[in-house]
Amino acid sequence: MLFSYFASAIAAVISSATLVNSLGTSCSTPLGAGTAAATDPFWMQNIKHQGIAAFNPSPSSYQVFRNVKDFGARGDGVTDDTAAINAAITAGSRCGGGSCGSSTVSPAVVYFPSGTYLVSHSIIAYYYTQLIGDARHPPTLLAAASFSDIAVIDVDPYIPGGNGAQWYTNQNNFFRSVRNFVIDVTRVPATMSQGTGIHWQVAQATSLINIVVNMSPAANTAHQGIWMENGSGGFMGDLVFNGGKFGMWVGNQQFTVRNVTVNNAQTAVFGNWDWGWTFQGITINNCQVGFDLQTGGGTATQTVGAEAIIDATVSNTPIFVRTSQASNGKLGGSLVLNNIHLNNVPTAVGVVGGAVVLAGGTTTIASWGQGDVFKGTSATGTFTQGNIPAANKPAALLDSSGRIFGKTHPQYGAYAVSQFVSVRDQGAKGDGKTDDTAALKAIFAAFAGCKIIFFDAGTYVVTSTIQIPAGTQIVGEAWSVIAGKGAAFQNINSPIPVVQVGAPGSSGVVEISDIIFSTIGPTPGGGAAGTNLQVGQCPSSGSGGTTNCMAAYAGLHLTASSSAYLEGTWVWLADHDLDSSGQSQISLFSGRGILSESAGPVWMIGTASEHHTLYQYNLVNAATHYLGLIQTETPYYQPSPVPPAPFTVNASFKDPATWSGISAAWALRVTTSTDIIVFGAGLYSFFQNYGQACLTPENCQSQIVNVDTTSSVHIYSLSTVGTTFQLSVNQAGVINQSSNPNGFAATVTSWSQS
Ligand SMILES: *[C@@H]1O[C@H](CO)[C@@H](O)[C@H](O)[C@H]1NC(C)=O
Ligand SMILES: *[C@@H]1O[C@H](CO)[C@@H](O)[C@H](O)[C@H]1NC(C)=O
Ligand SMILES: *[C@@H]1O[C@H](CO)[C@@H](O)[C@H](O)[C@H]1NC(C)=O
Ligand SMILES: *[C@@H]1O[C@H](CO)[C@@H](O)[C@H](O)[C@H]1NC(C)=O
DSSP states (O other), rough: OOOEESSSSSSEOHHHOOOEEEEOOOOOSSOOSOOOOOOOOOHHHSOOOOOOTTSSSSSTOOOOOOEGGGGGGOOEEEEHHHHHHHHHHHHHTTTTTTTSOOOSSOEEEEEEOEEEESSSOEEETTTTTTEEEOOSSSOEEETTTTOSSOEEEEESSSOOTTTTTSSOOGOOOOEEEEEEEEEOOOOOOOOOTTTEEEEEOOOOOOEEEEEEEEEOOOOOOEEEEEEEOOOOEEEEEEEESSSEEEEEEOOOOOOEEEEEESEEEEEEEEEEEEEEEEEEEEESSSSEEEEEEEEOOOOTTTBOOOEEEEEEEESSSSSEEESOOOOOSSSSSSSEEEEEEEEEEEEEEEETOOEEEEEEEEEEEEEEEEEEETTTOOOOOOEEEOOOOOOOOOGBBTTSSSSBBOOOOOOTTTOOOEEEEEETTTTOOEEEEEHHHHHHHHHHHHHHHBBBBEEOOEEESSOOEEEEOOOOOEEEEEEEEEOSSGGOOOOOOOSSEEEEESSSTTTOEEEEEEEEEEOOSSSOSSTTSSSSOOOSSBBBBTTTGGGGEEEEEEEEEOOTTOEEEEEEEEEEEOOOOOSSTOOBOOOOEOOOOOEEOSOOOEEEEEEEEEEEEEEEEEEEEEEEEEEEEEEEEEETTTTTTTTTSSSSGGGTTTTTTTOOOOSSSSSEEEOOOOOEEEEEEEEOOBBTTBBTTTTTTTTTTEEEEOOOOOOOOEEEEEEEEEEEEEETTTEEEEEEEGOOOETEEEEEEEEEOO
């Protein structure tokens, strides 16, 4: 099953010097700078295309990589390329059209060389599709004046006459990425909302990266950059919106947005509903309103529950944040503003109708909140519209301008094809059957640090731990899979990792992108073809038992000497079978989600950890961590059995020792740690033994976040669902959710312990 998904990079810097990296980099010419010539296309265009979909019914003929020009697209700015582009997407019996909810067996990279592609109808991205433009010279998708569909790119079409029915279930619309495009809707008449860039109604394992949307800057414009009405995401970053009525019109359970610039829009960001969003690194120039938020909806109509904004620069915009309803002394639209620079912004926070909650000007807002503020072990919060406790931000977490450090998705645009090595060229098969352990070990020994290692699409089965040496860059194709299988991974008393990044004591940066780490069961993931952990083996009735439905001992472990930048990472144990027609629920077991013992710095930007038995996030002896937003779900089968069953506590793995009175997994646990900043959290408990009767009394579980008394922690914008106590200290419940109702969730705007 899928257990770690890296939409973006994991960059691990191993810094202590106790052991010598046994692999080292034995190659002779270190990679160095990129050598692509100015006129070269992006390496992805010309690298040999030999990726396979291992579990497709026709793996020998199924084509993973598709260049739209091979399907007749001209990219000349004149020819209508809609049909050719959609032909490139649909070729090969893929998952779309309304009859297939999800599938993992037909992945595709649809590649666009530089050029201008005129389109008159939507480009419809099927399930498990990456749309990738030339990163060196991003192609333009140009909407014709007559463009008449919902958006230039649509990832979840509405079925005509279907009463609102769509192709995919919005919360299960996984595995999509769109990168390196300019989307131009300026030819569409300004007053037409069909001038929309992307209909992006998605869930986890999705990303928008490096996209510019150009729209009409007219005062009466109806154009929109992104339109997203539902879903459970997700991450997006490195986006620019010019003009438009809305840069982003967005409603989704939770999302993380990093590095977005909006110029000359009427409204930069419109939010209609959420449980919690985090915006990091936002620049707004010459708009009428920065964030325009629907609030005050209560339980009947969910509106924006919680918005947390860190590191924004806003210029020449009359209102930075505007809510549709006043808060009136009770929570309803939690806001957190941190390090906000205003230049000529008369109102920092206001209400529709004109009331000013926080005056603006040309000024800096260090740490401000609207909502319920708690401290330490006090059960009583204070409704606040004012300054809230500011977290200490260690310099190691910041960039040179004092913002939380951010890193763009590694795409290696400056590198020439000759600087890559293909694992299939070097003898790895990726067919989901062959044991590729020896081939991969040989490839890392020969090329780590000297070539960018390209994992052609495929499922690479390994039967012992693969060490990825410090200094390695790895890039996958349509989410290449490295899957652990067999006896070495089956000894629950002696767990070993499938992949180990960096040997202890080595140092250097490791970058891994577009790779999924998975297991083939039983192993002490699931839900994906070829895992043996699907509905046939492990249905939700539990009839598969535990032994044969063990997917993983742990998801991701950051050791004491490591440092990591994780972005768009999803550490998921499948709760349903992506390849069954009804997306049937399944009962699998994974012991632990993410354990960090790192002394930092660690960034977890837009990460999620779901359905692990003991905990989702566990920080022990950790320091200097920025986490925002984190999202979790408790296993649906608990409390049957109660944790730690079916696992046992392992002290050397820093498991919580005491489980008395605890009947469900911890979402977040922080012990003996310093400078932990959680900037946005959506921690959900929706079930008890697959039943949802516990949702209304909000008691699917009793406790969900635990902090000891010695750690220094600031948690902002903490939204929980189905949980009595939102926060506990030393495993004693402190904040009762009944104090903070906020629509479907309950929200603590700020909790701190320094
Ligand atoms: C999707 O969003 C629309 C518009 O906000 C809303 O009316 C509808 O109820 C949502 N549907 C689901 C399934 O969440
Ligand atoms: C932000 O995104 C823009 C557009 O992709 C990019 O040029 C810039 O380098 C990014 N900045 C950071 C700090 O990542
Ligand atoms: C506990 O975890 C450690 C570290 O991974 C491992 O070496 C040991 O075998 C585990 N012990 C048990 C009893 O599972
Ligand atoms: C939480 O608060 C509600 C409302 O005041 C109360 O009825 C309930 O007993 C509290 N729960 C606990 C476990 O204290």
